[in-house]
Amino acid sequence: MVEFTINGKKVEAEKDEAILDVAMREGFDIPTLCYHDTLGSDGRCRLCVVEVRKGNRKRIVTSCLYPVENGIEVLTESPDVLLVRKTVLELLLARCPDSEVIRYIAKEHGVSNTRYAKDNDKGKCILCNLCVKTCEFNVGVTALGMSGKGPAKKVTTPYGEPSRVCIGCGACVAICPTGHIYMEDRDGVRMIWNKRFELARCPKCNRYHAPVEQLEFIAGKSGTPIEELLICPDCK
């Protein structure tokens, strides 16, 4: 058992736990955009930074990654923490001016405007990497990845072409914190990542409910007969 304080409050944690997990459990409000409990932490968005004091030393760390230690003092809203957090939000406001989520979090932190020129080519993507990770680890197909570096970095399918392995499941859409990824179902067809998917029709209610490729993928993985999977969740 590890003992330390968060904003002066004594807390206990298991060895190897990250500060963020303990803080959330204890009711402290630390904003995050790239953290997800099924996919772990990368430390990309830098919103969850906190100040850790150890004796005379203090440093800013990402709470989603920093393992708890005995005797440390964690401050979730020190002046340095707020400087980093507000700067990150102001920078993201300029990158994704149309993102309601960013605007909301920024406003909550007293950032209602950005001094920087607004981008018009980044959409709502903040490069949190959750779509890439959920595709690889939760779905198991790795249709997405990052290309480029620096400001030109972006999420894409290989060479920006329709991915051979994408099953059109939409897990990336569901996990995206800002609603950046475009997916549309119309007339029995789903469009996502520039790929066209035929939607399967439920034999009972006759509604379109999932891409055929996704059902085939599940059938292959689980051994469940495709006929069973064709029945939509509502009719099961």
Added chain:
Amino acid sequence: MIASIEQLDGMAAEYKQKTGAYSKIVKICCGTGCISSGALRVYEKLNEAIAAERLTDKVLVKKTGCHGLCERGPIIVFGDDEILYQTVGKRNLDDDIRLLLKTVKDGTVVENLLYKGEDKTKRHVSPRDIPFYAGQTRVVLALNGVLDPEDIGEYISFGGYRAVHKALQMDPVQIIEWIQKSGLRGRGGGGFLTGTKWRSCRDASGEPRYVIANGDEGDPGAFMDRSLMEGNPHAVIEGMIIGGYAIGSNHGFIYVRDEYPLAVHRLSIAIEKAKEQGLLGANIFNSGFGFDIKIYRGGGAFVCGESTALMSSIEGKTGEPRAKYIHTVEKGLWDKPSNLNNVETWACVPHIINRGWEWFDSIGTPQSKGTKVFSLVGKVKNTGLVEVPMGITLNEIIFKLGGGIQGDKRFKAVQTGGPSGGCIPGEYLDMPVDFDSLTKLGSMMGSGGMIVMDERDCMVDVARYFLKFLVDESCGKCTPCREGVRRMFEIVDNICKGNGLKGDVEHLEELARAIQLGSLCALGQSAPNPVLSTIKYFRDEYNIHIEQKRCPAGVCKALTTFTIDPEKCTGCMRCAPECPVACISGEKKKVHTIDRSKCIKCGTCYDVCRFGAVKYE
């Protein structure tokens, strides 16, 4: 196969006898710099000429690694530092070959090819007399211009691989103690104590362990590691074998950027030859210890010089750093204990084992031991590689070894530590060059890049240049670095274009602090340094750009106008032909004028005018 010290000595003796049979040895620098100046043609032509004179048995012409004085390449040295010829073949290759042949035949010293001293009249025969070399203490570079890097026998004949043999007789823990006591600190930038790192890696749990040489040198203007890998690859390999034995690792990686094809080529040959001789592989010197090295070629991303990004790249993943709350010595490559050191750090190791830690500890300052290689570039007369003891002053490096500023212009600043470093102004030229002093000045040692700037360099433009580099080289993983550095660039770029606003400098300082505190890796954390150090020492220059819309150095094009002073112009016709856009008109002995509508503000006319008639404002 070499399995004993006797066999190693035997091979050394054999080589010494072989080279001793030649009456003359000619060493041609075939580092990247000299090769691009035409060294390989000189090598071929000289060999042809020697064959034609039937002197092949008597004269040995060797391709060596970088001699350091890149400004004056191609460099040729006769014998044991007897004669140094410079810029050979630059005027007329055939003529120079004939001159070289004279020296080869009867030792005649050719005046025309000698290095000219400061006063232009004194010509130096031996490199030992040239201030550039005389002021150096060459340890890791000692054999760079001496041996043929593609011949393992040569390295062995100069005592190579004896340190491996000696180390294998020692207890691994004792080796680590030696490295700790020597005071060796990492040459890659961080300056962390090498021995302490080795001990942590040895003590970490997990198998296998890895040792890695970081040869991803990416700072603009830096070529220390490249010259070492090209000029003396076995020294790096030898250091890594010793490190592997001390740490308990049998697997080594050398990470080299693919833009260094010659380094990759020579390292590959060196590894292959070491394997052939049994100096790499299983059971080295019959000790029971085995060690293998693989080369990993990097794609050239600057961020891959960061240890965790480098390891990610070796693993086949995107070169992105990760947080180091758990150190790489515990969980590094494939989450196994991994010890990464810079190429130059590894090359120091055999010397410490051979000569003892006390020797290394005796060089340098109390906190920075040994020597350090710097690549001295920019507006300095003698650009090239210098190796100096830690603690030498910037003054000595720039004015003694470097020969001062080109065209005897006024020194303005020296940029150390690459894009993560900073600019140091003239008042600190007497500061000793060591890890801690440079950090105190707001710069850093870094891997050893040193860019000298004169009065014609604009410090805002310099900051702009480094920011542009860092915008492009940020991996893009974390928000402060990816988004923040490009916004810093936008602000500084605007200042250079004459669109700076009051408050921009304070805004830069605030944003810089947030980036330093909030970025994930050392690249982001140090990215604001070039801006912060230029603001610290040259704040006025920023203010003049912003308030008066003027660039005092005449560099920022939007803020500079070149004119010719009719009082001073003699109509010498020097500037007009040099103008790249032909916008200067005027007759001989009559006042010239610049057509401002065509002028691209390159400053060439200013630089060539001998009467101070060209002015900028």
